[in-house]
Amino acid sequence: MGSNSIRINGPFDMKNSIESGQPLAFHAEYSNKGKSFDTTYSTSKGVITTRLNGKKLSYSWQGEYTATSARMEITRRFRINDNMQSIYEKICTDDFMKSAISAYNGMRVTQNDPWETTLSFILSQFNNIKRIRNSVKMLINSYGTPVEGSDAKLFPSAEQIREASIKDLMRHGAGFRAKYIRHAAEFCSDNLDMNSLYKMDYGDAKEAIMEINGVGDKVADCVMLFAYGKMEAFPIDVWIKRVLETIYFDGKKKKVTELHEFASEKWPGMEGYAQQYLFWHARSMKIR
């Protein structure tokens, strides 16, 4: 247990960083209190509580954290050290991107735990955000280890999830994805050292994670981006497909492979950030 604070440089919109369909959207608790914004979320090691007030991000931790590791967790999770001006220079390529950046100025791509991200985005397939959130929270409450001095629980490990029966996972809202989750939990605890993917390049790491049954092209890209911080990853879901076709291809249908090529040529090395702004802006504008 302890607390400290970080001074934020550059624009930082914590609310949209959490709400914008990234892993924290699926289990973090958050609220506006006056002019400050409060957040609490479970990790594999403890519980992190933050309060953003202007440029000051105060935080406290419980569980297996030291002052150093807690600071690293927060810095990494919200990509505090990202140079947003430099990122915006790369992705502000046209009027649509300009309006997206303007609407969500300071929204970060977050960088989350690999297992947490894999589990969350397997659940996301053919699902909606509210339901994904209910499922993830149920899984935390049912399988997570209690945290001393808190009523919260740790984010459950792959080793803990693999002990669940398919039926139990289905009862927790996983539906037909239950078998994928079980396989992922077994694969990630037996056959895959998830930490080894950090040092692989994007293509190799994506290929490795796609060995999990239930992880295809889109979910793999989400894991590459939201866990491993590989900024060339460009997850293409229905929203991204529609918004690209609408804005850049005059409404004409394009194949996913063509859209990947388009993104890598338009936002080289920063596709992930472009995707996050496209996604959240497209959803708010209900582009269908």
Next chain:
DNA sequence: ACCCAGGCGGGCG
């Protein structure tokens, strides 16, 4: 009541 959801694997041509 009815439709749909940040896709995926499997089966087929």
Next chain:
DNA sequence: CGCCCGCATGGG
């Protein structure tokens, strides 16, 4: 390889 289909379930 590309296309098409079914899929558990609950929120809107």
